[in-house]
Amino acid sequence: MKDYKYLVWQKAHQLTLDVYKLSAKYPKEEIFNLVSQIKRLSRSIATHIAEGCGRKSDKDFARFLYISFGSANELEYQILLSKDLNFISPEEFEIL
Template identity: 55%
Template structure:
């Protein structure tokens, strides 16, 4: 079984989640169970699926959970765009988050390819 905490991809995604929690604290209270909750769940899904995939026994199974994490990076990116368009946060605040999301997605894709090429 793999230790998810040793993966740089997981470490980056974990830090991203903490940043998104901080930013979403400033969303309107009316969004606590709406957009704030949705963006947090999408972001949390990224490192969570890496961790869950590490508990699987085959590279192919692990790669499937990385697929889900990749999808969650896309969802999180869109929700950040929406939060900016709705005026809940600024383009400046999400620029760094988007850079981190892009790095995370890139690393997830590379790891997935490596896993699937081992089979």
């Protein structure tokens, strides 16, 4: 079993913490829509890295890294949408 707490996992974990903090300021009507989606996607990135580290082969590990990368791309769009809807500032968008 590999240790999943690589630098990339640490950054994904911090991103999740940042997303949770920022999402508190979204409109209440977005709690079950955009907020739910961005929280799930942010968690998914670090979760899939950790899960891949528990797999027995490098091929399985790589597959989970690809899944994590897909979640990161989805999250990037959701954060862009959040900026364009003025739920977060352009500065907050750049930080994330």
